[in-house]
Every structure is written in structure tokens, then in C-alpha cells.
Amino acid sequence: MKKAIVVGSGAGGAAAAHELQGTFDVTILEAGKEFSPFTRNITWLEKLRKYGFFFDERMITLLFPAMRIRKTRNQMVFVNGAGTGGTTTLCTGNGLRMDGDLKKIGIDLDGEFEELSREVALSTAHQIRWSYTTRKLFKRCSELDLYPVPTPKMGAYERCTGCGRCILGCENRVKWDSRRFIESAVEKGARLTTGCTVMKVAVTDGRAEGVLVRHGTGHRFISADLVVLAAGGFSTPLILHNSGYHCQDRLFVDPVLCVAAEMRGCAQNREVPMPFVIKKEGYIISPYFDYLSFFFNKKWRYPAEDIYSIMIKLGDSNTGSVQGKRIRKELTDQDRVKLDEAVEFCTGLFEYLGVRRRDTFIGTINAGHPGGMLPLTEKEAGSLHHSMLPDNLYVSDATLLPRSLGNPPILTIMALAKKVSRSCMHKIA
């Protein structure tokens, strides 16, 4: 059987490994370690917060190594997962089909989404655990014809305890994450190597021979007949760059900004995040307790259980890049105008809840949906392969998305990764 290397075990990598194993002998190379949720009690961290112990978001990685935090010079904070399951282990479980842009360029993912609907259960059973404030906000939004929709979540949400710790990893494995696909691939014979960072793809005479990796303290070469890169929107472009292939400066990140207010005893920190979504032109809004702002933004001075916060997730312009380890990303004027409009909208919602405008405060801009640096176009719609790459080197993660979704991308990335895998099987197997 031919050998395939899949780089990364997040949404795109896990879906690809799950599809390819059997047709290929798959090895999954994952830079992070085996994922463990953050299980410590947060109350003691809150005490440290009071004494000003937390001053830089990057400190999170020391406490919770599976969460990687980076910052740009202009203080935009980026979050991604580094461990088995990639960023899916930190997700809030939202499962939405968002393939409009792919459809427009001729990529039909109906079959793949249909398959995913059998493999990944979607549920709105979390509704029974919504807090009083969330129910009230949902009702107000419905009355205002804002069409709030309970968010479909991936997993067995009838077992959800509503602990609110989704972004720290779900201890009870209620929330689906891509480790399920990895486990299934391993059951079928795939090998998973953790702590193994792919540095570059080795290419000879226009053919990928394998990858160069750093594993422990040493470097080595692993050969393969097929290489599939799914190291995420920041790392896949870097690996390609190191291998001599330059991506486009079209990085999007889906920036998040939260508008919050003191609401005594609302306990949003102890309910499922993003329980419902309202779609607006260019952004979505959803209730979300923002741990990053809570610990690191001085304006968030109230106790966790007294803060209610509404997230704005923006579909940003494709104008950023990854250069070496540095991420360059700035919001454009157009992004800022949209963000201001969204802040105004959320402030209005708080007013409907009886909160005075001057009592609202905003959080820190952060982002966790990087992608777009090697976008698919009509030209690649059939092959899902960029002609600048060797025939046996594919990409299967958010790097391929034509533009920001401004929405949860996991299901769409996985559907795309399935289709990419089929293309690999057809061409290489």
C-alpha cells in the first residue's frame, strides 16, 4: 500500500486521515502533544487575577499548553490549538454548513456534508440549560425580528452539564472534536506521532519525497508517496514557504470582539457558550463569556459570575500574511466600520436588557479562525489541487478557503478535506 503523511490532526487533518486510511497507509504527524482538557478549578485563578497576576495573554500557554496564543505588534491576539484534535478541542462545538463561496466557484460538497451528518451528531439539546438572562435575550431578539437561532452543536449535548468550559476542552467528551476521526483512523491502522513538527516538504524533481521533521531534540526525514498539509491557517503557509512555495497575503482570521456589562448573578461563565446566533451582514453575534478578556483586560473588573457578554464575530478582509513566525494582520477601515456598527448593535441589545449604554464595556480583539492563504479558485474546483505544488502534495485545511466565513468553519473544512482526500485517492493511490 502507498504511504501517505497527513500533517496536523485538527479539523482538516483528521478528516483527511479518516478518509485516506485504508487506501493509503497513513501516518499523522502532529506538532502538539496528546490533548488534555484544563481541569483545574478556575476560582483560584480568579483570585490571582484580582492581584493583577495576569498581564499578557501568552501566559495562558504556560497553564494550558494545548492553547497557543500569539500577538501581533498591534496587540491583536490569536488563539489556536496545539495538540491532538488541533483547534477543534478548544471549540465551542458549533457546527454550521458554510460553503456558499466554495459553491460559487463550482465545488459541490453536498455528498460530503451528507456523510458528515451521519458521522457527527448535531444537537440543540443545550437549550434546556440556558440561563435566565440568555432566555430573556433570546426572547427580546425574537420580538425584535432579529431571528436568533439556537446554535447547532456537534456532540451529545443531552449530556452537557452547562459547565461553560468548552474552550478549555470538554472533560466529559460531550462536545465532538476531531480526535474522534483520528481515533477511527488509528483503529483502521493509521499511525499517530505527536510532538513531531514538520519543518518542510522535501521535493525532488517536482515530486514530494516526504517531510523533514523535528521530533524531540532531533531532526529526521520521513518518506511518503503522498503528503497532505493540514497544519492550520498559520502553519500550513509556513511549511509551504519553507518548502519553496509562496502563498498569498490573503490571511483572514474572523476577529472576535465582545461587548459586556455587569449583570449580577447571571453566571454566563457557567453556561454553554454561543447558545444562539444572530446573523447580520458581515458578522454574527452570540452570547459568549470571553475568558481572554476576563483574565487579561483591565476593563473586565467584575467577578466572572456577574458579567454577561455578547460576542461579535466579524468576516474580515483577506489582508494578512504569515512571515516566518510573525503574523501580519491589521483590520482595514472597512473592517473597523463594520466592527463599530456591530458594537453599536450589541450595546442596543444591552439597552433592551435594561443596561445603560455607559455601563457596557468591550473586550480584547482576538481571533481563532485563520485561513485563506492558498485559496481555491474556479481553476482548482475540479482537482482541489494547486498546479504550483507537486502532483502528490495537497493542502486540506482552512488555508484553502476563498475568504473569511465570519462563521464557525469546522464542518466546512472537514467536508472540503473529505473531498480533497477523494481527489488524492483518485490521482495518487
Ligand SMILES: Cc1cc2nc3c(=O)[nH]c(=O)nc-3n(C[C@H](O)[C@H](O)[C@H](O)COP(=O)(O)OP(=O)(O)OC[C@H]3O[C@@H](n4cnc5c(N)ncnc54)[C@H](O)[C@@H]3O)c2cc1C
Ligand atoms: C476558542 C475557539 C473556539 C472555536 N469554536 C469553533 C466552533 O464552535 N465551531 C467551529 O466551526 N469553529 C470553531 N473554531 C475554529 C476552528 O476550531 C478552526 O477554524 C479549525 O479547527 C481549523 O481547522 P484546521 O484543520 O485548519 O486547523 P487546526 O484545527 O488548528 O489543526 C491544525 C493542527 O496542525 C498542528 N500543526 C501545526 N503546525 C504543525 C507542524 N509544523 N507540524 C505538525 N503539526 C502541526 C497543530 O498543532 C494542530 O493540531 C474555534 C476556534 C477557537 C480558537
Ligand code: SF4
Ligand atoms: S458546557 Fe461543559 S459539558 Fe457542555 S460541552 Fe461545554 S465543556 Fe462540555
